[in-house]
Amino acid sequence: MKTMKKALIIGCGVAGPAAALFVKRAGFEPIVFEAMREHDDYAGLFLNVGRNGLRVLEELGVNGSLIAEGFEMRVMSFRSASGKWLGNVGTKEAEPHGVTVKRSLLHRVLREEAQRQGIPIELGKKLVKVQMTSDQVIVHFQDGTSATGDFLIGCDGIHSKSRSILLPNAAQPSYTGLISFGGFARSKELVPEPGVQQMVFGKKAFFGYLVKEDGEIYWFGNMNMPGTPTRKDLQSIPASEWRQTITELYRRDPSPIPDIIRRTEDEIGLYPIYDMLTQPEWHSGKAVWIGDAIHAVSPNGGQGASLALEDAFVLAKCLRDMDDFDKAFARFQMLRQERVERIVRYSRMIGQRKHATNPVQVFFRDLMLPHFLKTSSKQSLSWMYDYRIDWNEKIPTLGER
Incomplete structure (x- = not known):
């Protein structure tokens, strides 16, 4: 060799x-x-x-x-479908988890x-x-x-x-039962929050977004879909139908979610989630x-x-x-x-x-989530984020880690 x-x-x-x-x-x-x-x-x-x-x-x-x-990813801020703030994971002062690009x-x-x-x-x-x-x-x-x-x-x-x-x-x-969708929008009304990603438990589906300094918005949503759809299956449905479906999905959710979807000019991207x-x-x-x-x-x-x-x-x-x-x-x-x-x-x-999305599940989730988020903020994910590799170190032999 x-x-x-x-x-x-x-x-x-x-x-x-x-x-x-x-x-x-x-x-x-x-x-x-x-x-x-x-x-x-x-x-x-x-x-x-x-x-x-x-x-x-x-x-x-x-x-x-x-x-x-x-x-920069520093804070995930969670809200309920009623707009109630549930808590944060991370702090603005902490080291960033990474970047969204x-x-x-x-x-x-x-x-x-x-x-x-x-x-x-x-x-x-x-x-x-x-x-x-x-x-x-x-x-x-x-x-x-x-x-x-x-x-x-x-x-x-x-x-x-x-x-x-x-x-x-x-x-x-393995299909996880969920599809992911999202896109890019712009708004002069939403105030950028450096390092903060907004996460909302909508009435029918989850929604997340961030606002960059220049006013560009990155957003995504997830929804349940039965069967084992492929990306080709999702793309076979006209873009206008997807936009109508997604608009209706979040119609009763708090501002600014409906407005973000409305301001999305390009086609909405769609992906089934497999792992x-x-x-x-x-x-x-x-x-x-x-x-x-x-x-x-x-x-x-x-x-x-x-x-x-x-x-x-x-x-x-x-x-x-x-x-x-x-x-x-x-x-x-x-x-x-x-x-x-x-x-x-x-x-x-x-x-x-x-x-x-079941009302009973939602009630207990929103009741318990603030406690869970406090616990999560105190727990370290260093096992995931602080993994390091040194090019100059030789690969360990069998029996070493």
């Missing part, structure tokens, strides 16, 4: 470019393949990058623009850094087949082309094609998976992007320090699995607490 070996990286979202940058640093030759025919820097909504994820971006030297353009910004800064370092990114490469020999991996794409490398890193998301090909018996993504609580195998032969492709987490904990960034960092260190791919992949899984599965469970629990 001392000679330059080629890493085939499937997917160019968050995990793919991050993995490419770190494995290049570890002494490998990465190439990234993306199924989309062009980069869409206007797609998607926004996400949270926890301070654990920001440390990884700082290691890569790309955290500056996210901090400059993002919204447009998804496209995070994708772009990682991709541009990879390109700046000369890492090839090939578009329109929809994976259809993977072959493995004793010493090579060959990937085949829908356009008839193929590529050969020494190992493969699957970074192609929750519905990973590479995982379905090479781990056909892997646990499938994967556990996967017994994260690697197969000369292939390994990271990020949502192997441990998808719901957005409620705000850790999906950060976990993918951590994965890329730790995997590259394992590849650098272990003497063969199988040992490196096994060590990577051992070092990461307990942490990420804890966060997946935590995020699912947070999501379930948001969505009580």
